Amino acid sequence: xxxxxxxxxxxxxxxxxxxxxxxxxxxxxxxxxxxxxxxxxxxxxxxxxxxxxxxxxxxxxxxxxxxxxxxxxxxxxxxxxxxxxxxxxxxxxxxxxxxxxxxxxxxxxxxxxxxxxxxxxxxxxxxxxxxxxxxxxxxxxxxxxxxxxxxxxxxxxxxxxxxxxxxxxxxxxxxxxxxxxxxxxxxxxxxxxxxxxxxxxxxxxxxxxxxxxxxxxxxxxxxxxxxxxxxxxxxxxxxxxxxxxxxxxxxxxxxxxxxxxxxxxxxxxxxxxxxxxxxxxxxxxxxxxxxxxxxxxxxxxxxxxxxxxxxxxxxxxxxxxxxxxxxxxxxxxxxxxxxxxxxxxxxxxxxxxxxxxxxxxxxxxxxxxxxxxxxxxxxxxxxxxxxxxxxxxxxxxxxxxxxxxxxxxxxxxxxxxxxxxxxxxxxxxxxxxxxxxxxxxxxxxxxxxxxxxxxxxxxxxxxxxxxxxxxxxxxxxxxxxxxxxxxxxxxxxxxxxxxxxxxxxxxxxxxxxxxxxxxxxxxxxxxxxxxxxxxxxxxxxxxxxxxxxxxxxxxxxxxxxxxxxxxxxxxxxxxxxxxxxxxxxxxxxxxxxxxxxxxxxxxxxxxxxxxxxxxxxxxxxxxxxxxxxxxxxxxxxxxxxxxxxxxxxxxxxxxxxxxxxxxxxxxxxxxxxxxxxxxxxxxxxxxxxxxxxxxxxxxxxxxxxxxxxxxxxxxxxxxxxxxxxxxxxxxxxxxxxxxxxxxxxxxxxxxxxxxxxxxx
Numbered sequence: 001x002x003x004x005x006x007x008x009x010x011x012x013x014x015x016x017x018x019x020x021x022x023x024x025x026x027x028x029x030x031x032x033x034x035x036x037x038x039x040x041x042x043x044x045x046x047x048x049x050x051x052x053x054x055x056x057x058x059x060x061x062x063x064x065x066x067x068x069x070x071x072x073x074x075x076x077x078x079x080x081x082x083x084x085x086x087x088x089x090x091x092x093x094x095x096x097x098x099x100x101x102x103x104x105x106x107x108x109x110x111x112x113x114x115x116x117x118x119x120x121x122x123x124x125x126x127x128x129x130x131x132x133x134x135x136x137x138x139x140x141x142x143x144x145x146x147x148x149x150x151x152x153x154x155x156x157x158x159x160x161x162x163x164x165x166x167x168x169x170x171x172x173x174x175x176x177x178x179x180x181x182x183x184x185x186x187x188x189x190x191x192x193x194x195x196x197x198x199x200x201x202x203x204x205x206x207x208x209x210x211x212x213x214x215x216x217x218x219x220x221x222x223x224x225x226x227x228x229x230x231x232x233x234x235x236x237x238x239x240x241x242x243x244x245x246x247x248x249x250x251x252x253x254x255x256x257x258x259x260x261x262x263x264x265x266x267x268x269x270x271x272x273x274x275x276x277x278x279x280x281x282x283x284x285x286x287x288x289x290x291x292x293x294x295x296x297x298x299x300x301x302x303x304x305x306x307x308x309x310x311x312x313x314x315x316x317x318x319x320x321x322x323x324x325x326x327x328x329x330x331x332x333x334x335x336x337x338x339x340x341x342x343x344x345x346x347x348x349x350x351x352x353x354x355x356x357x358x359x360x361x362x363x364x365x366x367x368x369x370x371x372x373x374x375x376x377x378x379x380x381x382x383x384x385x386x387x388x389x390x391x392x393x394x395x396x397x398x399x400x401x402x403x404x405x406x407x408x409x410x411x412x413x414x415x416x417x418x419x420x421x422x423x424x425x426x427x428x429x430x431x432x433x434x435x436x437x438x439x440x441x442x443x444x445x446x447x448x449x450x451x452x453x454x455x456x457x458x459x460x461x462x463x464x465x466x467x468x469x470x471x472x473x474x475x476x477x478x479x480x481x482x483x484x485x486x487x488x489x490x491x492x493x494x495x496x497x498x499x500x501x502x503x504x505x506x507x508x509x510x511x512x513x514x515x516x517x518x519x520x521x522x523x524x525x526x527x528x529x530x531x532x533x534x535x536x537x538x539x540x541x542x543x544x545x546x547x548x549x550x551x552x553x554x555x556x557x558x559x560x561x562x563x564x565x566x567x568x569x570x571x572x573x574x575x576x577x578x579x580x581x582x583x584x585x586x587x588x589x590x591x592x593x594x595x596x597x598x599x600x601x602x603x604x605x606x607x608x609x610x611x612x613x614x615x616x617x618x619x620x621x622x623x624x625x626x627x628x629x630x631x632x633x634x635x636x637x638x639x640x641x642x643x644x645x646x647x648x649x650x651x652x653x654x655x656x657x658x659x660x661x662x663x664x665x666x667x668x669x670x671x672x673x674x675x676x677x678x679x680x681x682x683x684x685x686x687x688x689x690x691x692x693x694x695x696x697x698x699x700x701x702x703x704x705x706x707x708x709x710x711x712x713x714x715x716x717x718x719x720x721x722x723x724x725x726x727x728x729x730x731x732x733x734x735x736x737x738x739x740x741x742x743x744x745x746x747x748x749x750x751x752x753x754x755x756x757x758x759x760x
Contacts, residue, residue, distance in 0.1 A: 006037050057107060057142035058086075059093040059134040063150035063178075064116055065125040066098075071178040075149045076115045078176060082147070083111055093137055097130030098122040099156060099678065099730070107137050123732050123759075124678055125150075127159035135171060144171040151178045156677050184264030186211040186235060191258050191273035195671045195755040197248040199281040205244040207258055207273075211235035217262035223249055224323060235262065251281035251308065252326025253754060255734070274734065276322065276756035283328035283661050284308045288317055288335055290366050295333030297635050297644045298362065301653035314339035317348065321704060322734045322756050324351050329660045333635055334364025337372040345377040350708045352381055353624030355738060355754065358660025364634040368597040369567040375424075382630050383605035383621035388567055389598055389613070398431040398445070398485035400476035404494030405437065405463040420455050422491075423448060431483050436463040437494075439471030445479045468500040469535070473509060473516070480514050488514040492535065496520050496528030506538035517541030570595040570639075573612035581608045583618070583629070583655045591646045593617070595639035596632040620659070625702075627660040663752060671739050673757035680729035680757065682713070684739050686721045687751075698742045699723040706733025706759075715739075732759050 021029070060082070062075045083092055093107035099121035105113060127150055138144045146166065148159075166173050190208040197203055205221070214236055221229040221244065229244065253276065260271045285307055289295040295311070302309045310327070314335055318324040324347055337345065352359050361367065361382060369386040373379045379386055401419050419434060426432060426448040433445035434457075442461045443454065466472065469492060480488040490509065496518075506516055516539025520532040529545070536543035572594050577584065590609070601607060601616050609618040620629045633639045635653075643649060670685040682701050699715040715723035729735060734756055741751040 061130040099124035101129040101133040126156035128157040128162040186262035193275040222257040274758035290335040301650035304650040305654040329358030352626035356625030384599040395486035397487040398483040437466040496532040591642035669753035
């Protein structure tokens, strides 16, 4: 419509102008002006030249979340059938969506699809993400078409706005509803418990369950990992609420879990829920003994001062952080790293660093360097390094590693990495040779002066599975006898299937002061085990069983350290007090010690007691939010005969352990956490009048995920005494929430509290 008035205006302007041009040129000028304004108006109006498009681009979006597991085959058959009807020049693509969307097959005219191979997170359904990804990969030069196959049960975002956007973009969207394969369902909708309790307090667990039909079910309640209630219930159609009166469990952090077992239930994940409670009271200490009785003097001393003590073996250390959080501090009494395993050491590390709880490590012949702590999460947590102090002339060692092929069941690089770990433990004065089962050294005997060069040689070896170990033993014997090392040692790493008579050869080695230790892995039967045990016994060495090949590096490190005997200092001395420390409160005239495990302090460590050689005897530090104390002598009497008969021994151990205890939680902080659409939501209610003072205050939540990842969220005030915040909760599992309130004034006490939530 603008063309008429603008055209008239241009014409009148042209008529009134007196241009010094011939008539033909003046008409040409008018025509150009009219044409120019016509193009401008058409451009502003969004005029486009439409060309017919025959090629079609289609993307199928499959909802493969947990709720559609039974319909997966239907989707795959439906898509396969639809593809058969495509024209030669049509292009097809497939997107799989759950919590996230993934391209199953990119858009192409050549297509081969039979089933979904992509693995998005199936615990949630985000249809909007699937539609966005499908629109992004559609070819522009085609008739654009998206086909969504879903049951419509989305629990992240909303697909409707995304569908409206597709319509505005001219993209056709068709929905294929999935057939209903189940006629009944039962689930737990909600499970709540007070986040904070006092000892012997009565409280109520609240449970909301839903069933689509009338059916019988079994409901179980767990406290931590123990069943505390099991009952048959009758579910009615719809939602119903159940309540259970409970008595507060022992002091510490505990989890309650409810499971619903019903014959007609669609999704397994919906039949379980958890809640956490933190019971306030005296601290609980977990003492872990490397061997039964190795912590008995610590336990007796702590009990004498009325400290609540739980005793366990290394396997009793929980493998989840929420289970370990019920204890205020953990004491390790002469515990080797191998007995704990990497997972438990990581849990202990997070227990101290992230939760602010305590750790005490007591030494012995199976701890620190001789206990295989080198390059472990436990060494990272301690204020000490396992390096041997160069304060005296240590005996040299010559080691021959016989590395047998671990065959198909185990990756060969495990044994190679283990060998590299041994190289890292040796000094330039030591010698090493490596045999790969050929009866000769694949890596010649040499001083450990260039560790990187030796590591490269290790990468190049190709171990075999020999019929007998005797040729390797005989060759190792000759190599070791030609060295000037004070300690000569052989370590055999194999599966024990080389059957032969080893008595003569290995006994000869032992008579020549060449010890032989064996590390068995991948044994196929008792005969294999017996072979490796016999060799170690004849060789006056040690036998290790390593069915988990990932522990082999730690075993070899421990064995090399024990063979060298460098870390064990067996000398009598009076421990020297370096400086005043709360651990020494009320203690005078410390008894003499007869030995310890030599270590090297880290730069940030605080030395409390040192030996006559200035080595650490007691070192402490702040590690993250928690405290760690490292006692390098023992507690059983090997080096502490005078110490355990000392009148102040109970006070000593009580001081040492209580120094590591975290600040008491504030039961006045109420924390509520929930998960909605993959996002955790924290609500913190503070005591009345807490936030009325002037100045800048801070409420901070530290979140530890199921994989021990950490994030910190600064909460914002939303009402008087109420603070809220959100955090991503993508992973399934237990999250621990530690909330801290800091007042504007340094004089105000800091309030802290811990709770948790579970993403099912």
